Amino acid sequence: MMNPKSFLIINRHSPYQTNSAKEALDVALMTAVFNQKTSVLFMDDGIYQLLKKQDPTDITQKNSAATFPMLEMYDVDAVYVEQASLEARNLNEQDLLMPVQVIDSESLRELIENQTIILNF
Amino acid sequence: MMNPKSFLIINRHSPYQTNSAKEALDVALMTAVFNQKTSVLFMDDGIYQLLKKQDPTDITQKNSAATFPMLEMYDVDAVYVEQASLEARNLNEQDLLMPVQVIDSESLRELIENQTIILNF
Amino acid sequence: MIFSLAIYGAPYASQAPDTAYQFANAVIASGHKIHRIFFYMDGVQNATKLASPPQDEADIPARWSRFILDHQIDAVVCIAAALRRGVINEEEANRYDKPSSNLAEGFTLSGLGQLVEAGIESDRLVTFGY
Amino acid sequence: MIFSLAIYGAPYASQAPDTAYQFANAVIASGHKIHRIFFYMDGVQNATKLASPPQDEADIPARWSRFILDHQIDAVVCIAAALRRGVINEEEANRYDKPSSNLAEGFTLSGLGQLVEAGIESDRLVTFGY
């Protein structure tokens, strides 16, 4: 196999309404399984995936946050949250269920230009 | 059968990206077949269904405008276009492929309150 | 009161199948009647019998089948929408020369007129959009 | 150059199947190679053999089957996404005790690793979102 590529998985959609959140996370974990350099970015409604105290039992779904601990287990490089998206939703880091790197648009622009493969979800 | 109800079919989505436009129009025609009082409203991206000179042969789809003449044939009561949606898209009545009633939000509010059944698409 | 439901979203692409299912149960629990559940657009995917979701996820089509049979609900899948999207019963499989069928038990394929009729005959028609 | 394509949208719910098909043809016509086409999320519905659209509409799954066989393309349908949504081959039908199968000719069910591998092994991975 070639040298590892860098993968960035971008999550722009909310959990529960569609299966996008779960299926995006499965891709992130799979890139890590392949020993690639993997990072994950949450922006727009994707931010909502990270909210504390989610409990979807009454809508008979699995907790979208249940697989987040796997990101660390599989050595996912970094988890980013776009500052503008957080602010637009009246939310801050204390509302999120795990430590993340809040990143401004300028740094985000740099981050994105340095990825080999960007997968949006 | 009871007295006819009044149906309003609202089209808020663009043609071609999804099948929503075609399947909404099928419902409008079917309510007319059942001799109900039917009207159709276009708002938001639904406005785009009415643009002149559509030619989707290169994307191997049918022209979404092809069934519009059927609306008249089936005695559909009225075709409305929301003024705010038209203006927001930098479009005017001359851009549309058939005569419609452009309606402001105030009149729209009245129209909607007087329908028995409103079906959004 | 007499309710009908229209469902436009597919499992996994939309929460409509979940919300509509909980709503349908609440209609019955509240002592109302369901005249018809109509599956249209991508909602026709609720009626497949070939889905095998993981054990810790709800089996949405199977859950509908049980609900429909338990409460003797008229569950109609729009035939035009279903043919386009590959949801067919044995009769249509024969007609279109297809090697198999996948419509789950309890569902009926029928025309769009059944949606309009449901709107006319019910006190409330509640739509669950994609 | 070596291309791979990822397709996330179902026919009728998304234009992705149309655009991706035209793009795939243009890749070949431009003298490039296609390493793999990967169908994920609702895109697995591209692989049903039970769709019977009206004669004046494109038969999207049949069109893929012909393209895949004509050009000997590796066309992979994510097995986890497909099982959830009711797209299965005979082997999975047997495993899950289902009465029939619906995967069209030319498509293979396989794991999500095939998407990541396509990203690693191709010069370009182009995604067609829902």
Next chain:
Amino acid sequence: MILHTINKSPQHSAISACLRIIGKGSAILLIEDGVYAAISPSPFHNQLCDLKIYALEADIKARGLSDKVLPGIETVDYQGFVALTAQYDSVQSWF
């Protein structure tokens, strides 16, 4: 008088479309992703005082919003949803 259901987050056009045409005496029920509007002051800013707004409890709880719901928004369970549809003359769904 109409019960309007909204199932999309404020990022989508469904809410603003509904607010442009909703009449006095009608009500909104936020369901699915629509409940994110229940924690965000902007979309209903000018209309909160005139409009009755409900939100579906199961969706609020699923999304971790229970502690954040704005005052003036009433939560209902699925049977409450059914009761609202019976109480109003008709139901219109925005999606």
Next chain:
Amino acid sequence: MILHTINKSPQHSAISACLRIIGKGSAILLIEDGVYAAISPSPFHNQLCDLKIYALEADIKARGLSDKVLPGIETVDYQGFVALTAQYDSVQSWF
């Protein structure tokens, strides 16, 4: 340098998300409903001069926009789409 494809109309969040993070020297290709942005002055207002913007011809023609495309936006056919993906280092899809 990245080729960004956008397949949603300006009513959706995809375009503004892309514009927030796109870097200098990168380009946008409007496809599917993304081409509606090619007739609307607003979304690219401030960035048109810095950014190279393409639009897929088949989608422009399908939607009746051929006479309305703003100056500065270049149309390409499907083979032109392939050529652009080859020309840029990678492709990112906004949807």
